[in-house]
Amino acid sequence: MIKLAESDAQRARAQNDETGSQRFERIYAELRDRICLLVYPPGTVLSEVTLAREFGVSRTPIRRVLHRLEFMGLVQIMNGVGTIVTDIDLKTFKETYDLRMRLAELMGELSPAYITEDHLAQIDQLIARAKKLQKHRDRFEDYAMITNDLQKILSSLTGSAPLREIIELFYFRVARIWFTFLPQLGWDDIISAQLTELSEIRAAMASNDMRGVGRSRSLHLHRMLTRISRFLVEP
Amino acid sequence: MIKLAESDAQRARAQNDETGSQRFERIYAELRDRICLLVYPPGTVLSEVTLAREFGVSRTPIRRVLHRLEFMGLVQIMNGVGTIVTDIDLKTFKETYDLRMRLAELMGELSPAYITEDHLAQIDQLIARAKKLQKHRDRFEDYAMITNDLQKILSSLTGSAPLREIIELFYFRVARIWFTFLPQLGWDDIISAQLTELSEIRAAMASNDMRGVGRSRSLHLHRMLTRISRFLVEP
DNA sequence: AAAGTACAACCTGTACACAGCTGAACTTTT
DNA sequence: AAAAGTTCAGCTGTGTACAGGTTGTACTTT
Incomplete structure (x- = not known):
């Protein structure tokens, strides 16, 4: 043949x-x-x-x-x-974030994946990269790439293919809008927030608690939305 | 100009x-x-x-x-x-249904719409159409169109645009697969199940309870998945 | 007779020319 | 001078020819 x-x-x-x-x-x-x-x-x-x-x-x-x-x-x-x-209007932005929080929680409930040593090592690498960034102010692209890589790791831990698909869809849809606000936030603040999320997720992963991972992620999204909400004013 | x-x-x-x-x-x-x-x-x-x-x-x-x-x-x-x-494999089918149940519940929680008399009237029409179908056996396409129209109504009641978008996406993705099994199920059974869902949703809508609508929908999806699970066997 | 090969008929992928649309700069008119 | 009308450069939408891929079939070879 x-x-x-x-x-x-x-x-x-x-x-x-x-x-x-x-x-x-x-x-x-x-x-x-x-x-x-x-x-x-x-x-x-x-x-x-x-x-x-x-x-x-x-x-x-x-x-x-x-x-x-x-x-x-x-x-x-x-x-x-x-x-x-595209840009995104305020209403859709908030709706998308509300939905992303719920989807993050579902990540831990619908057919969660088993967490391996390799996953932990990947998270540790991200933590190391984030700690290095603390000393170099305003490296927004590096910050964004850490966020992107974390998203990829969480994606690989989402067992449900349909759920993974839409989590990625909405991540790509709003991440860049969020990155727009980075320069208006304090560098130390956002880096420490990122380190908080990474360490919370790592702790949950260490005890193979995918629900905890989802909750950490959801909580982080909530904190970030709160952080930039003062810049999100209707025209 | x-x-x-x-x-x-x-x-x-x-x-x-x-x-x-x-x-x-x-x-x-x-x-x-x-x-x-x-x-x-x-x-x-x-x-x-x-x-x-x-x-x-x-x-x-x-x-x-x-x-x-x-x-x-x-x-x-x-x-x-x-x-x-496309066809769909068993694993993805079940994962999609699990996700749809969760999304149906979110429909009632994330910016639910206000229910008007017009919406109730539309549901009543669907109930009337379903009751007529009880007498005409095996009108599968008519049955499918009632399901389609119900989906449209629920869509218009979903305030969150991103949520509405993915609910529709997954509906279109698995509905046709589900319709494939219709002839293998008893006609009286599926029609009465449809009438049950419609009346439950109508009751919740009458008291402007969008969470109840979401729960009814989610429960219906669960019952339907159970109903056809005996046909879903690994090869 | 069976296996392997070449081929034909179909498909989608790509390139390119042209038609239609849009917005802005420019000209004309009032 | 302001407003209306005109032109035009650049864009995407469409049609079409051709290149590349796939599969079933008829044919050749062993």
Whole structure:
């Protein structure tokens, strides 16, 4: 059943190229990260032809990526105008955070995963990175990447695939909005809050208490929302 | 600011055509409903060119619709093969139902909507339709449409936009799988279960108790999962 | 007769040209 | 000078041809 031509194509692909699906995922992840890490802040206008030139492809695969980003709620495609990185209104922001708190608690209740030594080691690494950051003020991108990595670890601990899916969806949707407010908060304050969350989660994980992990996460989201609520005023 | 040419185009559009966005939504809703109502049962292979011919457009807009359906989890696009209506494995099915129960309860807790006379009237209509169905056995599509309409009403009662969004997502993702089992269940049984849910929800709505609505819905999902669990055996 | 191979018919993925839309700068009119 | 009208550059939407992938089938070889 294996054809020679196919075998050759697969070998060549393994050496140099990448399959179409891989290319799509690569470009998608790249643009998503740029939006989430505020390389493209809300309001940025993205052009299909510009992106196509940068990635060395035609508009067609770029359009596919942008449409997926639109489904994810990260951009809005407007005919004749361009593809605009979305902002989020105050009401939706708060609703999303309320929901994220509930979902974090469910993380510990619906088919929680078993916690291994490896998970603990990963958390310890994050704690070490966060402690280093205490001495270097205003490294917002590093702070954001620790938050991103924590999210990935918690994702791997969520046994329920559907739950994991929507937790990630809403994380990506509001994280970048939250990062917008970072410079307005005190550096020492947010770093110590991050260390508090990490150590609480680590303690719960050490006793294989996924419900405790979920509660810690939910509580952290609540504290963070409180922290920036004074900046969230209706116009 | 209004140009003559634009004005003409808008008038012409109002009479005959439709804007691009409307066309997309129309085709998307049509294909989604066909999948959910089992016109395209799981495993069906959809061809872009065939669909393009049917809707009188080129492959491009059809591809956009299919990619959105893939994002919703209703189809899987495979290069060289076709676009296949997805089935769902047992584990994911149960996980999705567990999550849906929790989300139904959240519906009553996160910014619940105020219930009007109009909502009650809509539920009464559904009850009337369900009672008529008691006499006509095995009208599975009518049964499914009542379920669909109830979902729409509950959706309009969910104040939190993000919550509403994912409740709908998971409804569309598993409803059609559930409908697959309908013929294996007793008609009288499922109709009476539907009437039970409708009357419980109506009672809660009559006293403006959205938490009660959520609990009724959650309980109904639990009962239904129990009902078909004897058919859900590992291969 | 059975296994392996080449191929044809189908599919989706990509590139590109063109049509339609939008907003802003510019020109004309009052 | 203000307001209305016009033009235009740039954008996304669409159609279409072609490239690449997959699978079943007919054919060849052992």
